[in-house]
Amino acid sequence: MNQKIYLDNNATTKCSAEVLDAMLPYLKENYGNPSSTYSFGREVKEAISKARGNVAKLLNACDDEIIFTSCASESNVTAIMNAVQNNPEKKHIITTSVEHASIIETMKHLEDKGYDITYLPVNEIGQIDLIQLEGAIKDDTCLIAVMMANNEIGNIYPIKEIGKIAKRHNILFHCDAVQAVGKVKIDVKELGISTLSLSGHKIHAPKGIGVLYINSSVQFNPLIFGHQEMNRRGGTENVPYIIGLGKAVESILENDYQSNVEICALRDYMEEEILKNIEDTVIYGDKKNRMSNTSSLAFRGVNATELMLMLESFNIFVSIGSACNSEIALPSHVLVACGADLENYSPIRVSLDKNNTKDEIDIFIRNLVNVVNIIRKRGK
Numbered sequence: 001m002n003q004k005i006y007l008d009n010n011a012t013t014k015c016s017a018e019v020l021d022a023m024l025p026y027l028k029e030n031y032g033n034p035s036s037t038y039s040f041g042r043e044v045k046e047a048i049s050k051a052r053g054n055v056a057k058l059l060n061a062c063d064d065e066i067i068f069t070s071c072a073s074e075s076n077v078t079a080i081m082n083a084v085q086n087n088p089e090k091k092h093i094i095t096t097s098v099e100h101a102s103i104i105e106t107m108k109h110l111e112d113k114g115y116d117i118t119y120l121p122v123n124e125i126g127q128i129d130l131i132q133l134e135g136a137i138k139d140d141t142c143l144i145a146v147m148m149a150n151n152e153i154g155n156i157y158p159i160k161e162i163g164k165i166a167k168r169h170n171i172l173f174h175c176d177a178v179q180a181v182g183k184v185k186i187d188v189k190e191l192g193i194s195t196l197s198l199s200g201h202k203i204h205a206p207k208g209i210g211v212l213y214i215n216s217s218v219q220f221n222p223l224i225f226g227h228q229e230m231n232r233r234g235g236t237e238n239v240p241y242i243i244g245l246g247k248a249v250e251s252i253l254e255n256d257y258q259s260n261v262e263i264c265a266l267r268d269y270m271e272e273e274i275l276k277n278i279e280d281t282v283i284y285g286d287k288k289n290r291m292s293n294t295s296s297l298a299f300r301g302v303n304a305t306e307l308m309l310m311l312e313s314f315n316i317f318v319s320i321g322s323a324c325n326s327e328i329a330l331p332s333h334v335l336v337a338c339g340a341d342l343e344n345y346s347p348i349r350v351s352l353d354k355n356n357t358k359d360e361i362d363i364f365i366r367n368l369v370n371v372v373n374i375i376r377k378r379g380k
């Protein structure tokens with residue numbers, strides 16, 4: 001069997017060795033409950049505080065503005081429901097048509113309850129129009145929810161400008177920053193963000209741990225009642241995962257975003273070689289405002305599912321659409337929103353990380369060229 005080449009890091013990342021090392025003592029010997037008042041518990045509580053401090057530093061937030069959750073989906077739902085509960089007289093929300101399922105599905109739920117949701121359209125490169133966004137604001141708008149970076153096409157959205165609009169109109173602004181963390185510098189104060197979510201498993205920590213940032217000026221109603229997390233999120237803390245997340249964040253701070261420069265160079269090399277070697281290739285998204293690691297690629301007449309499966313037979317893993325959508329094999333809502341010609345150009349998503357090498361990318365390109373040729377010949 002060929003070596004495994006994993007090119008789906010927007011779906012999830014490998015837990016790093018330093019994260020695992022940091023977590024293990026909290027599964028083995030330091031298993032105390034952080035709520036216990038004796039030293040065996042207090043030591044664990046201190047370790048959680050350190051992890052919280054790291055996350056706060058990453059976001060330029062205060063420690064007590066950080067809540068640990070079970071995942072970013074929970075953080076997104078909590079932030080939206082909080083905005084709604086705090087403004088019972090306001091029934092309008094603005095979001096985009098390219099958000100993650102945890103946002104879109106919460107909006108649909110609220111629509112069923114009588115809320116008026118504006119799903120901002122995007123242009124052919126997946127960007128929103130800020131004039132349209134501001135024009136959509138109504139007297140009863142309680143929330144603007146826009147992601148920082150898109151998981152499928154990698155677009156980065158104009159968060160600072162949206163923060164200013166939200167502030168001007170005194171509206172809460174929630175930002176799903178799951179894909180942006182570690183790739184884009186985030187200063188929640190400068191960006192005017194009210195609430196923000198992030199997820200451990202996109203930054204080399206385990207799956208099943210998330211963060212919700214809540215600006216101290218925002219009134220907060222918990223989704224899960226209980227005494228932990230300063231009465232804001234009940235449930236005994238997932239200590240090893242919180243420690244792992246804290247370590248992953250520490251690595252981002254130490255690296256100071258340098259690995260993104262290398263990842264971007266590798267992604268750009270890959271795209272150049274593909275464009276050179278495969279005719280009728282399309283790269284979706286906003287190439288001027290895109291995450292360093294993401295490439296959404298389509299080849300005329302090549303079915304993405306078939307392509308993905310053939311690459312899999314060479315032990316190369318790419319995705320079609322997002323991980324959450326790919327099981328259902330629905331056309332990507334993001335590319336549908338972009339008005340993409342999915343009939344002729346159905347995309348695979350390649351998302352790199354610091355563990356990918358040029359050798360891997362060269363093997364991927366070689367196989368991709370062959371497989372695209374085979375599929376195209378078959379189709380003739």
Ligand code: PLP
Pocket residue numbers: 010011070071072073074100102147149150151176178179198199200201208209210323324
């Ligand atoms: N938001 C975005 C943009 C994502 O890509 C994901 C995960 O794919 C999530 C939210 C959900 O994160 P989690 O898996 O931690 O619930």
